[in-house]
Amino acid sequence: MSFGISTLPYGVFSTAPDGRDRRVGVAYGDAVLDLAAAAEQLRLPAAGAFAEESLNRFLAHGPAVWREVRDRITDALTSHQPRLPLLPRDRVRLHLPFTVADYVDFYSSLHHAENAGRIFRPDEPPLTPNWKHMPIGYHGRSGTVVVSGTPIVRPAGQRRSRSGSPAFGPTRRLDIEAELGFVVGVPSTLGQPVPLASFGEHVFGAVLVNDWSARDIQAWEARPLGPFLAKSFATSISPWVVPLDALQHARIAPPAREPAPLPYLDDAGAEPWGLDITMEIRLNGHVVSRPPFATMYWTPAQQLAHLTVNGAALRTGDLYASGTVSGPERDQVGSLLELTWGGREPIVLPDGAERTFLEDGDEVAITASAPGPGGERIDFGEVRGRVIPCPSPAPP
């Protein structure tokens, strides 16, 4: 993965074996520009923020600083300024790029919501009556958001069994959810909603998200208060945060909405935040789906307006994910649940292996790209994770 000059995503890296020398860097080509080392040479504003172990201090500075830093880095890289502290990317270790404050997961793909409804609640209409009136969401566990590459321990838990009493053991339906996540930089005040138009004043950028899910645990636990342990064991994110400024060429009109959203969600008169991003999911190296983010019913700007309409405050480091990205076609869905229709229709990989849900040792990688200026592609890097067995025996 070689990042172009129009992407310039931010991350946290280290070079020492113990990982203690973490600092902020920007990816370019096959290299990392060490911003802690370059801050003085490039006369970066907010220079102290780049020697930190997370992006949070930089994120809190807001759009004017974000833009000035990006401009200076672009200038330095395109003017081939000498002696820039560029390190080969394969020599650095990447870490969780920011400290996650609150983590919210939305459910904003119409196709995913309809598919999940049909699979989980076959006797009811696939969409609940609220779905087309609001971006449905819930809070997840921010303490188990991990960086790409972190092994995913198969979780144990309760699942339905034929006896009426639940069974207990390692999940048999370990799944993925391919999503995009949005990272809040500038906090807001408790009691004051953030309107649709202020999206760019608060949100810094986007990451890839794999919201690992245990479908059997979820099916048993989620009534009446929603998913809990089925999701809280791990959520993986990509190490490089792509700034919104890199996504301006990817902005498109979202799908038509019927009925019209309430005023606080109505983006008909505003510049829209639909995004033409194509994602790719690889299972053990084989592409199994290409979810199109352009089909998302609710945009990240609408999600932010909804999240705060009750006065909930934002903090630097808040992460909210789009929900599983699924297009209308079977090869465009963002979960194995949909790809195998609830486990009833296994997929066959090119090497002949069949899968419904994930087996121990399986590795999933999600990538994405979007149009940039002058035909360049904006790349998100990847979020990758390998499943390792549940420690056995289960705890007493």
Added chain:
Amino acid sequence: MSFGISTLPYGVFSTAPDGRDRRVGVAYGDAVLDLAAAAEQLRLPAAGAFAEESLNRFLAHGPAVWREVRDRITDALTSHQPRLPLLPRDRVRLHLPFTVADYVDFYSSLHHAENAGRIFRPDEPPLTPNWKHMPIGYHGRSGTVVVSGTPIVRPAGQRRSRSGSPAFGPTRRLDIEAELGFVVGVPSTLGQPVPLASFGEHVFGAVLVNDWSARDIQAWEARPLGPFLAKSFATSISPWVVPLDALQHARIAPPAREPAPLPYLDDAGAEPWGLDITMEIRLNGHVVSRPPFATMYWTPAQQLAHLTVNGAALRTGDLYASGTVSGPERDQVGSLLELTWGGREPIVLPDGAERTFLEDGDEVAITASAPGPGGERIDFGEVRGRVIPCPSPAPP
């Protein structure tokens, strides 16, 4: 409220007008013992942790340090050691006592779950089939956990209307939930469940919680992913964290459970963590309910074992709340939803005022106490909040 020698709860206070001189203190009688100032004199271990703006650093030290500090403070106060830095409590300002990492809310009162089920889902059995097999819970918003006394802005949101399309505006059904919250001190490792017996190695103590809830928003949004904006606008906690060591005399056997819990939740052979704590809810100064924590079906130790059975890691500052505490009688319930049976049976206050849900200007205070050694009561202080109007007009 005068705290006895067997309580000694921890909080964070300041004396400067700008609140910048925050530090850790312990409440005793009508005073606060300034631990930052007393650390050297009392030869406290972890002395540096008391000059912090939150309890987190102290909490991370673990049970041996927690106990040694408590012992030394008890000795100093009972030996009437001279020149202790004791400040009158009415001269200090109290702050959020710890930085909340993840916030989880459980749903562990059988009476509350049955009442809520009957009110919200009258056509279905009141308990979902999973309820007696696990402490049902969900993640809440840690960024909107506020300290007692913080004004509660009435949230706006969507609610069902007769037209089929939702209405939007300030909630008409603003409610409380009286709960107890448990505060994690010692973190755990991702992928490694925390067994029932390790409760006391991780959890430091307890606070009072008022989980403010907008019932009309909740009823419309909560299918299929659970409560979201109905809860995320504010959760109030008491400023004083009562150590588990102060609750040893309050430990009792929890109610009998049928069916028997799965092994990871089975506390039949262990010393139980039922707690004989009586709570009191005051609305505008009048006691409206006395919820008995002793009736809770699932204990905080079981909640912790469940929360981590999928390998989810704990962090210092994690807060998990019991769920609304409701006893079997109408004057023992922990919410107005139950007290007024979904708003159909208003309560009448001694001054003749009627209430179903909260009006602007209403103030709710929750207190609690438990048996201590030698007939002393262990007090939790209080969690208090007043409702202020929704800013109008609603945002565009």
